[in-house]
Amino acid sequence: MTVAHRGSHHLRFAVEGDGPPLVLLPGLGSGARLFGTLPRRFARDGHRAITFDPVGIPPSSPLLGEYRFDEAARDVWAVADAADAERVDLVGTSLGGKLALAAAALAPERVRRIVLLASSAVPSARAARVYRFFETIAEHVPGDRFADAVMPFLLGRRFHEERPAVVDDIARATRPQPATRALMLQQARALQHYDGRATARAVRAPVLCIAGLDDTLTDARDVAATAALLEHGRYVEIAGAGHSLLLEDAEVYRQTIGFLCE
Numbered sequence: 001m002t003v004a005h006r007g008s009h010h011l012r013f014a015v016e017g018d019g020p021p022l023v024l025l026p027g028l029g030s031g032a033r034l035f036g037t038l039p040r041r042f043a044r045d046g047h048r049a050i051t052f053d054p055v056g057i058p059p060s061s062p063l064l065g066e067y068r069f070d071e072a073a074r075d076v077w078a079v080a081d082a083a084d085a086e087r088v089d090l091v092g093t094s095l096g097g098k099l100a101l102a103a104a105a106l107a108p109e110r111v112r113r114i115v116l117l118a119s120s121a122v123p124s125a126r127a128a129r130v131y132r133f134f135e136t137i138a139e140h141v142p143g144d145r146f147a148d149a150v151m152p153f154l155l156g157r158r159f160h161e162e163r164p165a166v167v168d169d170i171a172r173a174t175r176p177q178p179a180t181r182a183l184m185l186q187q188a189r190a191l192q193h194y195d196g197r198a199t200a201r202a203v204r205a206p207v208l209c210i211a212g213l214d215d216t217l218t219d220a221r222d223v224a225a226t227a228a229l230l231e232h233g234r235y236v237e238i239a240g241a242g243h244s245l246l247l248e249d250a251e252v253y254r255q256t257i258g259f260l261c262e
Contacts, residue, residue, distance in 0.1 A: 011061070024051050063186055092117065094117070121199060
């Protein structure tokens with residue numbers, strides 16, 4: 001296990017491949033496992049892919065207290081330092097996209113390019129209700145029913161219809177442990193008060209914002225509004241894709257790797 005340290009806590013991380021470093025930032029209640037074999041794919045395409053389990057995801061340290069984006073951003077750079085990655089690309093999905101913007105605002109000289117997947121920096125009343133939904137699930141839904149509650153929203157309609165066996169496999173594997181649920185709960189509470197508009201305006205790196213038009217969690221219009229806030233923002237929408245963009249549509253990976261290789 002490769003470990004980064006910051007203050008009193010530690011973060012487990014892994015590196016795959018050689019070339020320009022790329023840090024993958026997971027979404028709500030997730031860690032490195034979320035990305036599956038994607039680090040290997042990025043490595044084959046010439047990147048050094050860095051994944052990590054954030055504080056709150058074992059075997060990294062548990063989260064003590066509230067979730068804060070500024071502290072999580074410092075953890076990103078602690079991992080980058082431990083991986084000897086001075087200047088990086090950031091690819092963040094959902095909450096991970098918000099974290100990518102926070103990390104870029106904290107250390108702009110260290111960020112080359114950013115990809116935001118199903119992620120928005122703008123607050124909305126609907127988004128706040130989505131986050132309250134996840135707070136309720138994290139706090140009250142039994143582990144053996146957790147997948148039943150979230151699976152209709154994590155994947156788009158087309159994926160459900162065309163790949164039901166894969167959806168079933170994902171559902172069987174979706175049984176978060178108590179530490180993971182505690183992290184999800186604190187993240188969901190933090191997201192209810194999140195407003196990243198000022199952070200987005202401060203980012204100077206080129207940013208690709210990708211939205212799925214069948215995403216029931218992050219509204220595509222909010223993703224487009226985020227791109228408009230960014231000095232060098234670019235907006236792409238994927239018809240038929242839901243919230244789990246990299247899993248659902250191969251075009252998302254093509255758009256991502258093409259942007260990073262520009």
